[in-house]
Amino acid sequence: MKRAAIAVVAAVGGFAGVLGFNLGGSRAPLLQGATGSNTGSNTGTNPGSSTGSNPPATSSSSSSSSSSSGSPSSPGSTTASGSGTPATGLRSALGNTYQYGYGQLAVRVTVNGSTITKVDTVGLQTAESYSQQIAQQVIPLLRHEVLAAQSARVNGFSGATYTSEAYLYSLQSALDKLHKK
């Protein structure tokens, strides 16, 4: 029952292990998801990170709740002023708000020129019980800081086929909006 909700949720940042990519390894597991000792964070060293302690997934509900309860201007959203001035080339677009079982959310993508500089969720209203539940899932999740870094320069997004309705709140939708004239 709860699993279905997890499938569509963009939850909160700050509680998760960071994927450690093993570039040389052939078919070796890139991360041992079940151990909780997510030490392979070679992509995750983010000096400016406000949540840089990268705690194990099971012990981080406090940090996740602090960022989830925040409104659109959560700590990581320094580009929250949406209509960035044309002079800097900084623009952001907000996907449609999506209602899910535990609240509502929207994806926002920010670009500088043609480069994605930030991806985050806004309007996120998440029940505290929800973040507890997801924190108990031993799943490698990316911190927003790492996500933003990885999203830079991305040309598109691959994923399981979304419906026409789900497209409206997808990352690809936000990217398309930004590049449309």
Add this chain to the structure above:
Amino acid sequence: MASIVHTEEVMGTVVSFHADAPGMTEAELAASVTAATALLHGDDETFSLWKPESPLSRLRRGELRLEDAPAEVAEVLDLCEAAGTLSQGWFNAFAMPGGVDPTGLVKGWSLERALAVLVDAGVTSAMLNGGGDVVCHGTPPQGGPWLIGVRHPWRLDALAAVLEVERAIATSGEYERGRHLVDPIGRIGPRPASATVTGPSLTLADALATAVAVGGDDALEVVASLDGYDAYLIRADGSEAATEGIRFSVADPDGRD
């Protein structure tokens, strides 16, 4: 430099076009995108299982013989057979409830046809994204390989990885539309969370992603044995595996905000 971004609702999803063509006018580029979307709609009319009167639906009900159907139907069924062989049975369009079902392959096939329309018209750089299956042509605006984010299966706004892609990338999983995949072989254990396949053909990558999404590590090994194709698997427990040729893009420290 003509440049266009277009989105088209078709095949139950949205197809995004991003295309550049230095040698074309904006009007010529727009016309080529219109022609490409017409082709997508035409293929949808032929293959949709949601439309009871589509040739494929009629074929499945025994109301239409294969030789009387549009030539594309036989072509796609041949491709399904080839994909079944190459996937060693993990993709099997002929073992589906309700009759032959090429759904796991036909979108990739149609997107490649649509891209060919653009390229024939003079487009030099393009990316078509059909609901999460992506085919690229030429060089992206920033140069180098195309960089495609693979969506995190449990988070709408997060990426599990960014991959360097030359041509095609398809991802399959049940996190968007619920349990809809059929395992033709019958593997024990939970379904993978996400299966991504890259390679030179989106038609085959699409089918192979479906195969890995049900076959997990066993199907990953099969993909590893195919020239030019690679797979990236996120298992049900969140652990991951990738074949040798998968190229993870490492975040550029200077790209951080």
